[in-house]
Amino acid sequence: MKPKVLTIAGSDSSGGAGIQGDLKTIHSFGAYGLCAVTAVTAQNSKGVSGVWPIDGEAIYSQIMNLFEDIKIDAVKIGMLGNLCVLKGVVRALEEIKSSPEGLPPVVLDPVLVSSSGYNLLEPEGIEFFIKKLIPLSTVITPNLPEAQLLSGELMDYSDSVKKGIESIFNLGCANVILKGGHREGKLAEDLLYDGDTFKSFSEERILSKEVHGTGCIFSSAVAANLAIGRSLEESVSAAKKHITEVIYHSEQISREPENRVCYGVFPF
Numbered sequence: 001m002k003p004k005v006l007t008i009a010g011s012d013s014s015g016g017a018g019i020q021g022d023l024k025t026i027h028s029f030g031a032y033g034l035c036a037v038t039a040v041t042a043q044n045s046k047g048v049s050g051v052w053p054i055d056g057e058a059i060y061s062q063i064m065n066l067f068e069d070i071k072i073d074a075v076k077i078g079m080l081g082n083l084c085v086l087k088g089v090v091r092a093l094e095e096i097k098s099s100p101e102g103l104p105p106v107v108l109d110p111v112l113v114s115s116s117g118y119n120l121l122e123p124e125g126i127e128f129f130i131k132k133l134i135p136l137s138t139v140i141t142p143n144l145p146e147a148q149l150l151s152g153e154l155m156d157y158s159d160s161v162k163k164g165i166e167s168i169f170n171l172g173c174a175n176v177i178l179k180g181g182h183r184e185g186k187l188a189e190d191l192l193y194d195g196d197t198f199k200s201f202s203e204e205r206i207l208s209k210e211v212h213g214t215g216c217i218f219s220s221a222v223a224a225n226l227a228i229g230r231s232l233e234e235s236v237s238a239a240k241k242h243i244t245e246v247i248y249h250s251e252q253i254s255r256e257p258e259n260r261v262c263y264g265v266f267p268f
């Protein structure tokens with residue numbers, strides 16, 4: 001039987017990130033992808049023009065219906081949209097956790113800051129996210145701005161990067177991966193912290209391309225590998241190799257040649 005991965009995320013009408021990017025990624029690792037949609041977005045390669053979160057009951061019901069029927073081997077959580085949706089997700093996951101089968105590994109991508117720098121959850125939502133959702137997850141995968149928001153650290157030099165990661169770990173997540181896309185340097189370095197040691201995963205930084213959805217693809221690749229039965233370290237290593245290949249082979253999809261935003265194209 002194929003391993004099953006549930007993605008709880010927003011729909012990206014342009015197909016590169018969110019639910020669509022996650023399902024393609026999960027499929028490319030040979031697993032079966034299921035989804036619970038948190039929000040519908042209207043977007044293209046030029047930007048997001050609208051976000052419509054669904055109601056809390058609808059997200060709760062999607063998740064519970066899947067778990068009632070299907071053995072799910074890993075969960076990935078991406079954009080939530082608002083506090084109501086977040087509460088629906090937490091309610092569902094807490095019920096599943098206290099069921100006899102329990103909760104499979106949960107990869108939490110804290111989509112809290114938009115690419116243009118706006119906070120995507122109201123302050124009350126961020127508080128609830130930290131208190132209730134982080135403790136339910138196996139690993140959290142912030143990028144630099146999200147890590148700064150969660151840790152309150154500037155994370156601008158190597159000691160403060162480690163201090164920031166430790167503060168996020170202390171919020172109650174079993175493992176933290178700081179993604180390296182927004183950091184500087186010749187290498188795109190991701191750091192995994194398990195409360196004991198830091199492990200570094202580095203690949204060459206590709207500067208010639210600006211790629212949509214890298215964070216979603218990376219975290220769903222981690223979830224797919226955990227579902228297959230790999231260790232967290234093996235899963236991060238496989239996800240890192242995968243995202244580097246995706247960026248390398250990505251293509252521009254707009255009909256406007258001057259638009260430089262590229263998309264992952266599967267299979268490559």
Ligand code: ADP
Nearest residue numbers: 143179180181182188204205206214215218243
């Ligand atoms: P997000 O999309 O959430 O901001 P990031 O872009 O920081 O996430 O990181 C997603 C993954 O893509 C990480 O593994 C990161 O190291 C990798 N990555 C991002 N940009 C590049 C790049 N230019 N070259 C190589 N790897 C990259």
